[in-house]
Amino acid sequence: MLTAHPQDPAAPLKVALMSCAHTHAAAYAAQLRPRADVELVIADPDGFGDLQGEDVVGSYEEAWDAWPDGPDVIVVTSANAHHRDLVLEAARRGVHVLCEKPLATSVADAEKMVAACREAGVVLMTAFPVHFSPAVEALRSAIADGTLGEVIGLTGTNNGKLPAGRDWFTDVDLAGGGSLVDHTVHIAEILDSVFGAPTTVHAVANQILYADRAGEGAETGGLVTLTYDSGLVATIDCSWSQPADAPTWGGLRLQALGTGGQLQIDAFAQHVGGPGQWLPYGSDLDGLLLEAFLDAVRAGQAVDPTGEVGLRTVKIVAAAQESVRTGQPVALA
Amino acid sequence: MTSTSPPAALRVGIVGTGGISRAHLPGWVEVGAELHCFSLSGAEEFAAASGATVHGSLEELLAAVDVVDVCTPTPAHPEIVRAALEAGKDVVSEKPIALDPAVARELADLAENVGRRLFPAHVVRFFPQYEAAKQALDAGKIGTPAVLRFERTGSLPDRPWYADESLSGGIVMDQMIHDIDQALWMAGPVEKVFAQQSIATSDTAVRTAHVVLTHTAGALSHCRGFWGPAGTAFRYTFDLAGDGGRLQYDSAGDPGIMFDTVASARQASGDGFLPDVTTLRDPYAAELVEFAATREAGTTPRVTAADGVRAVEVAAAALESLRTGRSIAC
Numbered sequence: 001m002l003t004a005h006p007q008d009p010a011a012p013l014k015v016a017l018m019s020c021a022h023t024h025a026a027a028y029a030a031q032l033r034p035r036a037d038v039e040l041v042i043a044d045p046d047g048f049g050d051l052q053g054e055d056v057v058g059s060y061e062e063a064w065d066a067w068p069d070g071p072d073v074i075v076v077t078s079a080n081a082h083h084r085d086l087v088l089e090a091a092r093r094g095v096h097v098l099c100e101k102p103l104a105t106s107v108a109d110a111e112k113m114v115a116a117c118r119e120a121g122v123v124l125m126t127a128f129p130v131h132f133s134p135a136v137e138a139l140r141s142a143i144a145d146g147t148l149g150e151v152i153g154l155t156g157t158n159n160g161k162l163p164a165g166r167d168w169f170t171d172v173d174l175a176g177g178g179s180l181v182d183h184t185v186h187i188a189e190i191l192d193s194v195f196g197a198p199t200t201v202h203a204v205a206n207q208i209l210y211a212d213r214a215g216e217g218a219e220t221g222g223l224v225t226l227t228y229d230s231g232l233v234a235t236i237d238c239s240w241s242q243p244a245d246a247p248t249w250g251g252l253r254l255q256a257l258g259t260g261g262q263l264q265i266d267a268f269a270q271h272v273g274g275p276g277q278w279l280p281y282g283s284d285l286d287g288l289l290l291e292a293f294l295d296a297v298r299a300g301q302a303v304d305p306t307g308e309v310g311l312r313t314v315k316i317v318a319a320a321q322e323s324v325r326t327g328q329p330v331a332l333a
Numbered sequence: 334m335t336s337t338s339p340p341a342a343l344r345v346g347i348v349g350t351g352g353i354s355r356a357h358l359p360g361w362v363e364v365g366a367e368l369h370c371f372s373l374s375g376a377e378e379f380a381a382a383s384g385a386t387v388h389g390s391l392e393e394l395l396a397a398v399d400v401v402d403v404c405t406p407t408p409a410h411p412e413i414v415r416a417a418l419e420a421g422k423d424v425v426s427e428k429p430i431a432l433d434p435a436v437a438r439e440l441a442d443l444a445e446n447v448g449r450r451l452f453p454a455h456v457v458r459f460f461p462q463y464e465a466a467k468q469a470l471d472a473g474k475i476g477t478p479a480v481l482r483f484e485r486t487g488s489l490p491d492r493p494w495y496a497d498e499s500l501s502g503g504i505v506m507d508q509m510i511h512d513i514d515q516a517l518w519m520a521g522p523v524e525k526v527f528a529q530q531s532i533a534t535s536d537t538a539v540r541t542a543h544v545v546l547t548h549t550a551g552a553l554s555h556c557r558g559f560w561g562p563a564g565t566a567f568r569y570t571f572d573l574a575g576d577g578g579r580l581q582y583d584s585a586g587d588p589g590i591m592f593d594t595v596a597s598a599r600q601a602s603g604d605g606f607l608p609d610v611t612t613l614r615d616p617y618a619a620e621l622v623e624f625a626a627t628r629e630a631g632t633t634p635r636v637t638a639a640d641g642v643r644a645v646e647v648a649a650a651a652l653e654s655l656r657t658g659r660s661i662a663c
Contacts, residue, residue: 149533149535149536149562150534150535150536150539152531152532152533152539152540152541153531153541153543153557153559155482155484155555155557157482157572159574202527202545202660204525204527204545204547204553205553206479206480206551206552206553208477208478208479208480208551208552208575208576209479209480209574209576210576211576220479221479221480221553221574222480222553223480223545223553223555225527225529225543225545227529231532231534232531233529233530233531233541233542233543235543235545235555237480237482237555239479239480239574241479241480241574241579242579243577243578243579246579257541257559257561258533258539258562259533259535259536259539259562260562261561261562261565262486262559262561262565327525327660328659328660329527329658329659
């Protein structure tokens with residue numbers, strides 16, 4: 001069994017950002033490049049080209065070979081279907097991983113990735129930046145400290161524009177599906193961190209929004225309803241329903257209903273606005289995620305959001321897809 | 334030379350003089366109706382407030398009016414609607430017209446057969462926010478509707494029959510039927526319904542329901558109802574996304590008038606059972622004015638008996654989904 005590279009706490013971490021396919025790659029690069037405690041190499045094997053510089057290489061091989069002992073850490077921002085091979089290769093090499101969500105496009109792949117990283121003793125975390133939102137923390141606290149009383153219902157909306165310039169988001173082979181895959185998991189992770197796993201999943205989906213740009217078979221609208229042993233019911237609207245001309249990409253809102261009252265959070269509400277203007281000033285969630293991940297790597301111990309929660313949210317997506325196929329709710333194993 | 338006498342006032346008989354009858358009163362006053370009432374309780378108080386003539390029996394009321402306005406608790410709707418139609422009266426009925434879709438259909442058929450109107454009081458169609466959205470949808474302002482969300486929040490009404498699901502149909506049939514009707518109005522017929530409900534174990538007055546509708550034309554709707562804890566303010570929202578745009582409304586974000594916390598603490602607040610409509614064209618009045626005007630003109634109002642039947646059918650499918658845990662075709 002391989003073990004993770006031993007860390008010299010004073011040495012910079014060698015980080016390879018694997019692929020520029022996901023729009024978050026640029027955001028992570030902007031965070032990592034200025035850090036004195038990180039040496040960064042960026043692989044852009046598909047030639048997306050929106051990241052330029054001496055630290056950009058044209059293949060995964062060059063990124064793996066950028067240091068004599070290879071990287072300490074990879075950040076996986078490839079198309080969803082390629083997460084598995086990159087993460088399994090990292091585990092084989094004893095390299096820690098931060099993997100973009102969804103962790104994988106199938107439950108079997110996600111299970112393999114979690115098991116491989118566990119056996120290799122490397123940190124595997126899933127990139128759910130909204131986990132670090134102060135608004136989400138306020139929701140977790142209000143439920144944990146009893147402010148909301150007995151919580152019986154939740155509605156979560158994670159609506160966005162269809163990502164531009166990245167056709168793979170609606171290529172079922174590369175993305176694993178459409179908006180059910182892309183936008184269910186953020187809220188599913190938040191719910192998981194408060195309530196654990198649901199017992200049943202029901203979903204409906206359609207392809208009316210952005211129909212001209214969506215790939216065959218990729219849903220662009222969807223409603224996912226989860227039930228829990230406690231009786232709690234939660235629905236996630238995962239639709240790409242933000243119009244293309246809106247001043248911001250979309251947002252994430254959650255409303256919790258309890259015997260102690262209601263709480264509504266909007267993780268991306270903080271902004272200065274004006275006609276056609278949206279100037280966000282909220283917490284830098286990508287920065288908080290990377291900080292937590294790099295700390296976890298140095299400590300040798302994953303923290304939330306882990307690979308395991310990534311796997312649990314993939315199970316919810318798979319059940320939602322099965323429900324869309326069968327037209328009936330699906331019990332989670 | 335002949336003189337024309339002023340048209341005779343519309344004679345309206347209100348049956349059941351509880352909470353909702355008071356909301357109907359301004360509309361009938363606006364219409365200039367001559368009011369009559371019959372109720373198992375509270376008729377004298379209602380008469381004192383409205384000037385209505387109190388009748389000692391339904392038969393006596395039916396003999397004295399042109400139109401019957403059914404404001405009783407839900408379980409009594411069918412027998413009163415039936416009696417009024419059989420007596421040849423036009424009928425306004427609070428929603429739902431019946432809990433059982435077969436009974437609702439039978440009442441709509443009866444109205445058709447006797448040539449009388451049955452107008453289900455789906456008042457939300459007369460709220461100006463929903464009216465504006467419906468007009469925009471019909472004008473293609475959001476393109477093809479894709480994903481629609483409707484929320485309604487209030488308190489469990491304080492009459493005991495509301496909490497008994499066998500009498501009121503519960504939160505889905507009593508409260509959410511408004512949003513089910515909106516979904517049908519805006520996105521057309523529904524082919525599939527899935528529902529979940531959660532009732533707090535620590536306070537059974539607190540309950541929520543989620544209903545997911547799949548429309549025949551392809552749109553998806555999510556209706557979310559909530560009867561909150563004591564003190565919960567009435568609130569209603571919608572979010573309508575189509576391939577050509579999006580419309581959103583939240584009654585909590587409608588700050589034409591804003592008191593600060595000091596002033597609002599001194600301000601009487603609503604009861605949580607019905608929305609505060611003091612800043613709007615009163616939708617309860619608007620629906621009755623439209624009923625009276627379309628009745629007079631012989632035209633079709635924006636809500637018909639068939640609409641009332643469809644709302645009950647979809648709500649009943651949601652209740653079946655709650656019972657079985659399955660998605661229900663309808």
